[in-house]
Amino acid sequence: MAKTEFDTPELGEFQLTPKLHDGVMAHSQPYIAKPEFQEALGFPGELEDGWEDRAVTRLGELVDGSRALRVFLDSCVKCGACTDKCHYYLGTGDPLNMPVARQDLLRKVYRRYHTPAGKVLGKIGLAGLIGAAEMNKEVLDQWYSYFHQCSQCRRCSVFCPYGIDTAEISMAAREVMDSIGQGQKYCNEIIAKVYKIGNNLGLPEPALVDTLEGLEEDVKDETGVDVKFPVDVKGADVLLITPSADFFAEPHIDGLIGYAKVFHQAGISWTLSSYASEAANFGMFIGSLDNMQKVAERIRTAALELGVKRIVVGECGHAWRVAYSFWNTLAGPFDFLDPNYPAPQHIIEFTHDLIQRGALTLDPSANDEYRVTFHDSCNVARASRMGNRPGGQFVLPREVIKSSVNHFFDMAPETIHENTFCCGGGGGLLTDDLMELRVKGAQPRMQALKDVVEQNQVNYLAAICAICKSQFSKVLPYYGHPMDMIGSVHGLVSNAIQLGTKQ
């Protein structure tokens, strides 16, 4: 399973579409969740006799409950337009990483058991004619491998003539696997931790308070200013919900310091919540509406308890998708918040707005050692928005960066904005047991990065996602870059902001 030897893909002059290498990633599977964590999420502990039928039934229920799933499973014409769009295919050449082939792993079971043609042809042994197949151990094995090789980045969905989103298919497949007792360790343990402690890292309240006090001292030493990192302050204006990695992972923490400085200079009172100390919602990764709702509910509870007027979300990709697109549905309405601000608001929107109003003093020359490029995180780019206009999610972060640095260079147009490549670690794959996949899946982004490094001497890759940041600090060295080349956008803001009381 894990720890196999592998070669880092080579980068050439430009992005190549690989030839098919059948089965080269079949061995790549994450660890299976232990029964106790399965049960904490309301799933059976392990596979039990008759799981085939239960899988088929659960799939039928999911299709009945999701128009997307039903339309997507019926509509694909096998045109092939998506086949060269997935970073995991580009990085591995495994044909089952082509989005349509990945979908077909589920679609063949759907066709066999849930369509008239499949039921008839299946009975007379001709299921293969229409690409239908029986549910069995071999299929489950393929599902477990390849539905954990999809970061739910939605790149394929942009290019499909019907907008078929393989992310939806992967989520459904993971939900089916969970429901028959074969869940993925990384995601399910994390969700169990959120229920028990409040965040993905399992960081309890005293430790959180401690960490934040340490940060206050650090910032005081560095700037001479009393920048606060408040927790559980009732009546604060803003509740900040941020990925827990921001509390002590590098380079995330520089982002958190940046947010705090922005709040400080703007004079807006804010607080974190120890109860809802996590923006990420892994319920989405495993395709479980139920768990996603429960995790989202914590935000509402915290906001009500603290009596805040606004909710701001820190730098995170998939989390921002859930916050922006789903919170209102899952935990809303947020009619108890101040209607003058979007609920929720992204920290980039928040900072951008302050910059527009001249409320921040930024000196870009403080970042003159950096030549910066920006990685559009997949779920911010293709599953959310910032600001009032479509595409604001591309414009606002760049404007915030450009207000904070003097040297900014975009990567090639076919690799940014809605065309952006996933970092290779999204969608519940950011675990050491999938290292080979993560390194190979980063190949297209690394190719684009190489070009701006060579042409523009870029030395800072800015991102607004906790997963992207962790993933890049791990895989950059495989491609010959220093791990600290990745940084937070608010890390740049933090450097540039002039708090003004130092001298």
Add this chain to the structure above:
Amino acid sequence: MSLAVVYAVLFYVAAVIFLGGLAWKISSYARTPAPLKIPTTPAPTTRFGVVARMVREVTVFESLFKSNKWIWLFGWIFHFALVLVLLRHFRYFQEPVWFWVDLIQPFGKYAGFAMVAGLLGLWARRVVVDRVRYISSPSDHLMLALLVAIGGTGLLMKYVAHTDIVALKAYMLGLLRFSIQPLPADPVLLIHLALVATLMLIFPISKLLHAPGVFFSPTRNQIDNPREIRHAQGWTAQIRHDA
């Protein structure tokens, strides 16, 4: 039993399955809830914008254009020509014929060739490009074979083995009025018609469902306004908060 009767039965059955199946499928798409907002962004923020996006998808295959120029070219030629061919066929089913059906006849003449050419282009990709070959099942080839055969027999009738159009028209008009008229016994015509009936039969149970499906695709037909308007359908409609 005469040929006319056999074909009449065939067409009635095909029509029932085609229309009934399609109605059943479309209503299942309409009834199935979309519990979450999942437009692929950047997406329009207004209803009008969504309609415009959909019109672009259906008429010029916007997403496909972004993605692959060859598939787009062949696919678009095939579909556009198909529309012309089908509109041209209206003349077998109406008396008098609407003026615009007459109007497009001259353009339609070449459409048959364009349609077949587009299909052959798509088929060539399916055979030659390793990735597309990999994802093709027998049914994907058969679908193209079927359409090429329909187009081929049609063109044969038009340019080589002419059939008695007047009699055929009388037969078709008869079918619409549940009265069975004589059917010209030309083999090419009979093949053309049998294949068309096959196409109608498989339409609602095959990937041809992409035609209605595209209109129901949530990633394309949803408005990007989740913060402004609370979306709730199906599973999520049961969530209640009384703040």
